[in-house]
Amino acid sequence: MSFHTLAFAPLFPWPVIAALGAAALLLVGIGVWRRASGTVLRAVVLAMLLAMLANPRLLAENRTPLADVALVVADESPSQAIGDRPAQTRAATDELTRRLGQIKGLEVRIERVGAEPGADRGTRLFEAAERALADVPRRRLAGVALITDGRVHDVPADLGRSLGAPVHTLLTGRPGERDRRLVPGASPAFALVGENATLAFRVEDQGAKGEAVVAVRVDGKPFAAITVPLNRDATLEVPILHAGANVVELEAEAGPGELSLVNNRAALSISGVRNRLKVLLVSGEPHAGERTWRNLLKSDPAVDLVHFTILRPPEKDDQTPIREMSLISFPVRELFEEKLSEFDLIIFDRYRRRGVLAPAYYRNLARYVQNGGALLAAVGPEFAEADGIAESALADVLPALPTGAKLEREFRPRLTDAGRRHPVMAGLAGTRPGDPPWGSWMRQIEVGTAKGATLLSGIDDRPLVVLDRVGEGRVAMVLSDTLWLWARGWEGGGPHAEMTRRLAHWLMKEPDLEESALLASVDGGRLEVAARGATGPVDATIIAPDGAQTPIWLQPDDQGVARASVEAAQTGLWRVATADGRVALAAAGQANPVELAELAATSERLAPVAKATGGALAWLAEGGVPEPKRVAPGSVAGGPGWMGLEEKGDYVVDGIREIALAPALLLALFGLGLLLAAWRNETR
Template identity: 25%
Template sequence: MPELTSTQLTFTFANSLPLWQLIVIGLLLGAYIGYQVWYLRQKTAIWVALLVSGLRLLAFTLIILFLTNPTILLQTLQKIPIPLALLLDTSESMGLPAATSAETTRLRQAQDLLIEGRVLDTLARDFDLRVYRFAEHAQPLTRDDVAALAADGRATNVAQSLADVQQEYHDTPLAGIVVISDGIVTAGEVPTETVHQTGLPVVTVGMGDPDHYRDIQVAAIEAPNFAFIHNPTEIEVTVRSWGYRGLVIPLVLKQEGRIISTSSLHLNDDRVTKRTTFTVTPKEVGRYRLSVETPVQVGEMLRANNHKDFQLQVRRDKIRVLVVSGRPSWNYRFLRRALKSDPSIDLISFIILRTPTDEVNVPDDQLSLIPFPTNRLFTEELGNFDLLIFDNFSYLLYFPMLYLENIRKFVADGGAFAMFGGDQSFDLGGFANTPIEDILPVTLEQSRSGYVHSRVKMELTPEGLQHPITRLAPNVEETQRIWHEMPALRGFNRARRPKPEAVTLGVTADGQFSQLPLMATLQYGEGRTLAFLSDQLWRWNFELVGAKGGNHHYLNMVHQMVRWLVKEPSLRPVRLFSDKDVYQLGETVALRIRVLDHDFSPAPGAVLNLVVSDPQGQSVRVNALPAEEPGEFQATLNAEPRGATRVEVTARLGEKYLGEDVLIYDVIPSSTEAATGAPDHEMLRQLAAATGGRFFTPAQVGADFAAVLRDILQRDLQYKIIEERALHLRHTPSAFVILVVLFGAEWVIRRRAGLA
């Protein structure tokens, strides 16, 4: 900026006398001159007396004046520029067209205003101008850099950028700040709530044309982090629209690319925010990728914001368990108590107190017992349960073979089934050669050999030591010790053998009946089953309380049994993990897979099928490599494209299916600028008003912009003295000459008048 200088002359007195001294001197001098006029008037003409006295008065006045040292100051002044900061928005939204049909971007519009419109030159003449670019933070630059700027900022944080500039000027307070932006704020605090506290005027210039902007945006989705299976869940969607007044747009809710619900919105104004609510009822537990989208309309400025992904995790609000017991028993009593002790279990139980063959001499309508609602339970309501337990129950007197087939289908579709022993269970209950035998882990005896009344203890198999149901301690040694102290059972059902695909957890360990299956599990279709071939399970509660003072091992086993049967996610043999839930576009996604065999021992030889599906439904298979820990695998991939990406893994060991898991992670743009492009001039107006500044459109910025800014900032031009010279008049020869002339003139007049 050129240095503007000027010269200024100032007359001053270096030595000033007190006023009272000046008054006294004036009175004495007046008295003296008056006396002299009176005296000379008696000897000469009046005009001579006045002329001589006047010359004497002038001479004495000059002498008195020289006593005050009159001085002429010659000052060279330099204008002090007013400190002013100019912030130019270079976020990605400034790369959008300045108008709907224009090819000029908002940043180019600002550059033309500053350079071609000579606003930079105008401001630089009157201000100490500092130029900054800003997006997330403010960065200083030279005036020559302005023309080459690009709209590449990933976010717009106006409040932080203003704070950055103020911090730089903390020793030299700014007169004000000029902000040139489209007004879109995508990060940080609302600037109008923070900047007004500083008292610094902010003048704003709005880029873009908000009156003719056209776009439809799926702005927000409000959905719970998780939903409960079979329970209606509301998903609220917010849509913002600019420039499509009168249009009715469809809105589609999709799950994994499949349409599950639709809605429509009437846009009744040019700028409108609409909300609608979708209600969905999840049918299965798991993590799902959902999306809300609306078709792209003609003339839309942005296309990517017509679609928004989110994920929904479906859980069980309660594990619904149905228990059917053939008769009252200690086993039923303690099992029911254990199930009721878990607040996450919703238990419904039926116990047979009277069979159809019992003779009762009372009409049915006078009995207090309710009938067994077999038809409703096993044809209509079965799918609403997660786990079905038969406790020493025989179906023969209560429902036909069709109901057993319904139970088999229930398990094949993902349900869980458990059977406890007794004299009415397994082959003694007539379940041999039925659909129930198909889903049991053991092959039933055909001869109905009966219930074995013998004292046996259960010994865990190597698989049982690792399995979540029977692993009652963190390590194998402690688990073995706990089961060694478990009381003996007093009877069991004899089964022929476990099925080849079953996992035997416990076997008999005493006498002639050693190594017979007592507890076994099976994966059947999508579901799981368990067989416990005894009705003496209650002794692990009752007798252990008497001997050890606690029943927590029994309760833990029952609770873990239920959770394993209903496929609680934490007990899955195949687990898929990612290092983060949300990734920026282009980041590296690190996946880790843990695979366990059916006995829950590590499965390092498992073969994985890892498939990644992007938001558009395109799938690609990814190789997973073994990690350091046995049974663990790892894979990496790039986070792209934006949206919710689904990762699914299935694991096999030979011909054996081990399990599967699903993971969903979100990929978001590295920039937050892609969501909305509507210029927000109202924010700029509020920012200017809150700080005592003023809002301008580009058309309002003219050649007098600097002068207008000075008025707004209430700052006049200021100068500083760079050179000063003092001329003391009493030290000059002319002062002496004047005195000589005055006294010499008085002497000449006196002589001519005959007074000398």
């Protein structure tokens, strides 16, 4: 195809030609004013000379037509996996591609859109269309066809007009679908441990009336089942049981005509925070390690520390001046009777019975532990003597009792097999291959058979650090008073700060430090599952966000942790449950993804786009794939049973040919003839 246009290639610069033209016009004007004969012929001659200098040329373009582009965007997001939508999408994509491929001068592109890994931005069809057309000028775009259920979350403000072509929508699913869904409302991000948090939610079921039963689980364990009215806001109070993430799951019962149960569930995570950790530290006598315990506890801004050092029994009379005695008496009754239950942790540091605490108070301490309290006993030589706490009612809750021997020699603490697997010790500095060894301790108190778990051993593999559960509470013992050597860096020291921090948090039932915890996380598109304290393979079941269940065996390693890894392609909340009742939760992306919030197919979001761009909107279940037709730009591009694709007629220019319109020789001969004619006319 060619196109002709007029162009000039002047023999002289345009200013020179303009000056000559002005002079010629002046001469012709003078001739007209004087009415000289031959003026017209002279004017024609001058005009021809000027045209010869302008050198006019005709340009002819060699054009190659370009094929128009038709884009088919296939929605393969999670909501498109409901019912027969995947089959509808595949069939429509194949059929539309076949029909468009039969149209001459049309290039067909297919763009498939799934869920974005690790993101929760919903279905982004228009962003995908822009990416697919990044190298296509809009003057070549014949049209865009979207195959989707209508749940699109990036409809542009200009309703697709910026594409410059008709946007057609082929809807999967069926008109009038119903689906019940649970919609989480406002919930606090943080709440105090031991108090209740109020959650808001609603069960939506358009067109339905009545009530629905909602099952509630906290940290994977059943909590309650409540009945709430449909399509109305409801609230629920749940307890915050521990620090860290408290996961609350809500699941509404299935309604009639449900498309899927995947959006009948919702999960909320509330971070439990302790208002202030109240710790009571009672030191029996001043020693080098007392300041170590105090510094460790005071360095934590979340700890309210109450510290007493008992230097002398109340009955002692040694003529000590009043000014050297405490200004206040030890508040025994207030601490060990009235406010004992308010403390999160009680620490006895080398405490010796000196008549300060009556036997009833030791019984109170034992009940405090059995009812859920936490006790840490750091003992020294006094524990092996007659006035130690082992001869009080606390002996019922202590995990180890003394033999009376005090072992006074240097030794290095060592991890036991139980300690190597226990989260209190696992991963501490000095426990990994290549880490420098721990420094030595100087004294250990010998005990008989220890209950619970021995994490560290000392001289001749005797128990050194022992943990135990007693009733609802927990007890820990450190059977040496030379832990402070690690704090001073003796022989390289050791991880005293981290070890004691973990001991305290284990005593206060921190979930991350449970030795039999089941852990789950999603990383890099895979679900990683770990079960601590495993002695053999662990039978577990994985429940995907869509409710599909998959059995799996967790295989133990040499650290006593059973592990497994599976692909986690779906976005949402994954649950892992073991045969012994342990449950772990992990979220891939968002626990309640936008993509799965609404599942019923709809035309509401894309109907305005079809109207604004002149495209068609059709339900595949009612009329199948519309017949594609070529239409002129700007004309009607959609109707019942058909969809229009504009003929843009774009092209590229391969070359340009130049044709001279006024050859110089021809103009010169013609001008000479006119001059002769003018001379002859004047000589008459």
